[in-house]
Structures are given as structure tokens and as C-alpha cells.
Amino acid sequence: MPDTRHARAGTRTDLPDHVTTPLLSLITARSMDEDYAHVARQRAAAGVVRESPGRGRPHWASLVAIGVLGVMAAIVAAQTDREAEVNELSRAALVEQIDTRRDEVRDLQHDVGELTRSNAQAASNITTVQGQLDDIDSRVRRAELNTGFSVVHGPGVRITVDNRPGVDVNSEIRDEDLAILVDGLFEAGAEAIAINDQRINALGGIRNTNRAIHVNGRPVNAPYVVAAIGDPKTLQARLLESSEGQEWFALVNGLDFLYTPQNVDDIRLPAAPERPLRDVIEENADPDGTPGGGGNAP
Template sequence: MADRGAGTRERPPSGAPLPEHVTTPLLTLITARSMDEDYAHVARKRAEAGEAPASAGRPHWASVVAVVALGVMAAVVAAQTDREAGVNELSRAALVERIDAQNDRVADLQHDVGQLTRANRDVASSSTTVQGQLDGIAARVDRAELTTGFAPVRGPGVRITVDNREGVDVNNEIRDEDLATLVDGLWAAGAEAVAINDQRINALGGIRNTGRAVHVNGRPVLAPYVVQAIGDPRSLQARLLGTSEGKAWFLLVEGLDMVYRAENVDDMRLPAAPERPLRDAIELNADPEGVPEGEGSAP
């Protein structure tokens, strides 16, 4: 077995001071040795050049000062790093907390957006339904206005002019019932709106005689009487001849020798009928035998 003592490192005797390379910090030792080698190299160069060698004391102390400064800087950097480590950790925790809070807020906003989108869709669907109902109501109003005469209308139709012959007897002048027969015949023939001398005929108006004057809607009208009827001009006059009222009218035209002229018109305008307040209706209660209450034979 080989002798292991030959390669062992000798230990200094107990109580002897440790060598300088053992007690000197590693960073200081490396720096000092590297600078000493640099100084030695410079000294050799100077000796070869015949220059006087530089003093060894000054570089040595400069090296020590540089090493000490470097150590102080390293210590400051280490302390600063330790302090910043705590700050950075706190900053990271705060940033993570803010990110979590913003994620929660984004989730809430996405939920709100979803609710608003659904509500908007429901409102749009309801609006479409309401608009359809409004369109239907508007169409019904238009038809009602046309039927009742409370709105002006325009369209093609027939214009009929009626007048008395000159010198006609008073008893043979055109009267309210004659014009009413013509208007009824036009309604039966398919007219949509009728007017006499720009007075629109409707259910609340009427044609009445007051003495020799003819009144339409309570307003006097004079001959010649211009009767305008909106309808299909291609068939309105022919269909008038086919109604019982139309036949009665043409008998009056021949019998009273009236002036009669009819023409088709592509576009005519009829005014609205004057508005009249509706009268109140009172419902009478009937007894079981069908006699209205308050009526009957006296006792």
C-alpha cells in the first residue's frame, strides 16, 4: 500500500499565523495578484528599455484602494438588490391583484353586455311586432277615413254635371231626392267617395231641400250640380245603369228633361266631409214583454 503521507499538505504548527493568501478575501487576492503581475510585466519592460523601476509601494496601495472601493460597491449593490427584491415582490403581488380585479370586472362587463344584447334583441322583436300592428291600424284608419269621408281623397272617377233646362216649371226643378237617387246609384255601382259641388257626402251629412234650395251637409248648393265620384272610370257609368237607383235616375233625367253630362276623369280631388259631433244615444231598458220601460198604456 502506497504511502499517502508523501502527497499530503503540511499544516502549520498550532498557534502559528495563517498565510496571507488564506486570510485575504478571494476577490481581493485575485485582483492584487493580477495587478502585481501587471506591475512586474511593466517593470521588466522598463528595465529592458533602461528606465528606472517604478516604486512598488504606490501601486500596491492604489490596488488596495481600488479593491476596497470595488468591495464597497459590491456590498452596496448587494444591499440594494436585497431591498429591491422585497419591493419587487410586493410590486408583483400588487400587479397580480390588479390583474385579478380587472379580470373580474371584465367578466362582469361581459355579463352586462350579454344581458343588454338579449334585451336589445327582445326590444327589436317587440318593436317589429308593434310596428306591424301600427301599420295594420294605419291601414284600417285609412279605410275608415275613406268610408266615413273624414279625409280628403284623390283618384280617377266620373264627373256628372246636372242642371235644369231654361224655363222649366218650378215643380220640375231638380230636388234633393233626385240628387239622392243619383248618389245612391253611384254608391251601388262601386263608387268609393262622392261629392256634390265640393261637399263630401258621408253618413252624418245629407241632402235636403229647404224651400227651393238644395242643401248638402247643411250648406246650400246651386245648380248646375257637379257630382264627382271616385271609382273605376272604365266601369262606373256602365254599372250605374245596372243598378235600380241608376235606372230610376235616368227615368228622372228623361221625364224632367234635365241637362245631363258625364265624363271620365283620370285624377280628381274630393275634400273631407265637415266634422260633426256625434249625438249621445240613450239605451232604453226593456221589460220582459219587450215594451220599453216608461212606455205602455195608461191605467
């Protein structure tokens, strides 16, 4: 069988280039060649002669552009150096300011800590003082209640006492009768008492002037309204059990007084009138007030 490989190879070498060249390369080459040929024909028709690369002269615009670029590069370099120095100085100044501000913040934090501790101590002192003031205020209120120099209100008993119509003078209610009733109410647990809105206290008193009764030096007329603040559930019962209460009810029954008790949810009693302090002499002082004498207070 004859060898056909060489014959086929020889035949392929005899084919033209446009047959053996790959299709993509052929299309690209022919397209570029046709473009070059078209441009060449246009230049020839216009009478433009293409200069050879070796014979061209540089354009002045290019030289000027190169010079300008060089000058600009130098300016930029110089400006960069100056900005670098300025930036370095600015950085140093900023670092110094940061250190200064850090020290100031540290001092302020120390001051804040001291003020916080001072405020805590002051708050503790205020709490202590406020507690003392509350205790003193409570003691003052109790003292005012006991002495009668403050307005008070609360539940209690209101007792109305009067004479029978047509009773003779010897059977009328007298100061000592009302005093027995007041003592019995205090013994029964009354906290504050007033007769016809005249508060009873240690400095006041119930006195008879002829037929008129005076409380705290002021006249009061029948009917006598005795208002006592206390527990209304037990006050009347305990009054009956007390010795003064039994004496009072004996007077009521014996002299035929009109007696009307009434429990009240809220009774308001005025404060007792204040009395000016009278002149006093120190104990063991002379009558003229000189200490060391043998005189006594009147």
C-alpha cells in the same frame, strides 16, 4: 555508394539559427526584439531605471479603485435585494389587480348578455306592437274612408248636372234626383262621393228647402258637380247597369237635364263636417237617464 544522409544532417545542425528558423517566425521575433531594444535605449537615455517585478509597490489609486468597486458592489447587491422585494410585492399586486379585473369583466359580460336578451325581447315586442298599430291604422283609414271623415283622393268620375235654361220649377233638379244619382254611383262601385265639395256620408244628407238644395245642411247651387272616386274604366258603365242608374238616366231624358260626365285621373274630396254628438239615453233607462227603466233612446 556513400551514405549522404548523415552528412546532410550534420551539415544542417551546423547552420546558424537565422538560417534554420522559419521565415515568418524569424520576422516576428526580430521585429519584437528590435522594438524592445528601441524602448530600452530610450529609457536608458532618459535615466529611467526599470524596477524588478518583485520590488514594485502597489499604487494608492489602485487600492482606492478596488475599494470603490467593492463599495459599489455592496450597494448594488443591497439595492438588488430591495428591488427584488419591491418587484415581488408589485407582482403580487398586479396579479391581484388582474384577478379583480377578470371578475369585473366576467360580470360585465354577464350584464351585456342580459341586456342583449332584453333588447332582443324589446325589439320583438316593438315589432309585434308596430304590426298591431299598422293594422289599427289601416282599419282607421278604412273606417274614415267609409264614414267620410277623412280627405281622400284618387281617380274617378266627375259628373256635372244642370237645369236647362228657361225650365219651369217643376222640371228643376231636386234633392231626390241627386240622391238617386249618388245611390247609383255607390252601387256602381264608387268609394267616396261629394256634391259641390260637400262630402256625402251616413250622417249627412241631401235636402230641399223650398227651391234650394242643401247637402250636409249647407246650400249648394246649380250646376251640381258630383265627384266620385272609383275605377274610371268601369264606373260609368256600371252606373248605367244599376237600377238607380237607369232611373237617373230616365230622369235626365224625361226632364231634359244637362248631363256631362268626365273621367279624371285624380280627384280630391274633402272630409265630411263633423257633427257633435247629441244627447242620448241608455236603452232600458228611465227618461231621466237612470238605468233600469223602460225608456228608449230618442
